[in-house]
Amino acid sequence: MGKLFIPGPVDVDDEVLAAQTQAMLPHRSAEFEEMFRRCEAGLRTVFFTEQRVFITASSGTGLHEAAVRNLANSRVLSCVNGAFGARWQQVAETNGKATDVLETDWGQPITPELVSEALGKQEYEILLVVHNETSTGLVNPVREIAAAARAASPETLICVDAVSSLSGDRLEMDAWGLDMVLTSSQKALALPPGLGFAAVNDRAMQRAESVENRGWYFDFLRLEKHRLKDSTPATPAISLIYALDLQLKRILAEGLEARFARHAAMAELVQGWALEKGLALYAPEGYRSKTVTTIDNQLEIDVAALNAFLKERGMRIANGYGPLKNKTFRIGHMGELGLADIEELLSAFEDFLAPSK
Numbered sequence: 124m125g126k127l128f129i130p131g132p133v134d135v136d137d138e139v140l141a142a143q144t145q146a147m148l149p150h151r152s153a154e155f156e157e158m159f160r161r162c163e164a165g166l167r168t169v170f171f172t173e174q175r176v177f178i179t180a181s182s183g184t185g186l187h188e189a190a191v192r193n194l195a196n197s198r199v200l201s202c203v204n205g206a207f208g209a210r211w212q213q214v215a216e217t218n219g220k221a222t223d224v225l226e227t228d229w230g231q232p233i234t235p236e237l238v239s240e241a242l243g244k245q246e247y248e249i250l251l252v253v254h255n256e257t258s259t260g261l262v263n264p265v266r267e268i269a270a271a272a273r274a275a276s277p278e279t280l281i282c283v284d285a286v287s288s289l290s291g292d293r294l295e296m297d298a299w300g301l302d303m304v305l306t307s308s309q310k311a312l313a314l315p316p317g318l319g320f321a322a323v324n325d326r327a328m329q330r331a332e333s334v335e336n337r338g339w340y341f342d343f344l345r346l347e348k349h350r351l352k353d354s355t356p357a358t359p360a361i362s363l364i365y366a367l368d369l370q371l372k373r374i375l376a377e378g379l380e381a382r383f384a385r386h387a388a389m390a391e392l393v394q395g396w397a398l399e400k401g402l403a404l405y406a407p408e409g410y411r412s413k414t415v416t417t418i419d420n421q422l423e424i425d426v427a428a429l430n431a432f433l434k435e436r437g438m439r440i441a442n443g444y445g446p447l448k449n450k451t452f453r454i455g456h457m458g459e460l461g462l463a464d465i466e467e468l469l470s471a472f473e474d475f476l477a478p479s480k
């Protein structure tokens with residue numbers, strides 16, 4: 124099997140893949156409920172929360188929708204400095220919410236000052252912000268943004284997309300005062316795609332009670348009723364939950380601090396290598412992702428040819444996202460990867476750049 128240096132879906136450990144082949148269980152059974160309870164407890168540790176974590180059979184975008192459907196009757200402030208912030212904005216708009224956009228250039232972070240200013244001008248029910256913009260390799264300073272938002276507008280709920288960061292970079296839901304944090308299975312958690320996880324605090328649950336038209340599938344009150352019985356309203360993705368159960372054990376055995384350190388070391392290696400080669404990094408210093416690096420393609424590398432070359436060696440990277448296609452390329456360093464994998468990739472990259480070496 125090849126190695127994926129793309130920012131999701133990422134490679135899944137063989138044992139975790141195999142866990143999915145276990146026989147089905149009735150989801151209304153003590154065995155399933157016990158596994159589900161164990162998974163939720165593990166996820167609480169990963170989200171750094173004492174609050175509930177919903178497990179949904181969906182990708183992360185489903186939970187973008189859940190956030191706006193459950194937590195806002197109308198007014199939403201959506202922070203956009205990349206493709207996934209823009210997607211969340213669209214999700215809010217297409218769900219009929221009056222959405223204002225706080226936008227910066229894709230290469231610049233959303234700052235606490237900008238958030239304070241926007242929340243000072245107008246009342247919003249929720250603030251949407253992406254922690255790790257996978258399209259640009261930029262990390263927004265969510266901890267500082269949340270502190271500024273709380274100070275400027277205590278009633279505004281803070282919703283964070285941690286799709287490509289959770290378990291690869293530090294994000295502490297309770298300590299940072301976040302009301303809802305969502306993620307997907309196929310990124311730093313290194314599971315197959317298909318599960319969404321949303322940590323939701325009591326304040327957000329109280330808000331949901333007063334919101335109209337929450338829908339059915341992602342209704343937090345319905346999810347909560349079933350979660351209290353260690354289950355879900357609709358049939359859960361049982362095979363994926365087998366994989367989750369094992370992967371959470373593996374993640375907690377590694378330890379979150381060690382996992383963060385491993386991701387930070389991989390980021391440092393990739394980013395140091397790029398700078399040493401005279402390549403510019405898309406995200407400014409201080410805001411660079413620990414899980415994906417976006418490199419400016421000023422050498423005008425043919426990214427498709429590079430990937431064809433890497434593929435022969437069992438590796439793949441990602442082109443730039445959307446408008447950044449071919450202008451940048453992205454190296455994912457998350458999940459199961461380690462420094463030796465990164466070294467192997469960078470060495471192949473160098474062979475591509477200087478074939479006669």
Ligand SMILES: Cc1ncc(COP(=O)(O)O)c(C=O)c1O
Pocket residue numbers: 131182183184185207253255256257258284285286287307308
């Ligand atoms: C930051 C971020 N948010 C949201 C999404 C959408 O997640 P999903 O593809 O799981 O729906 C992605 C996917 O790449 C992402 O990187």
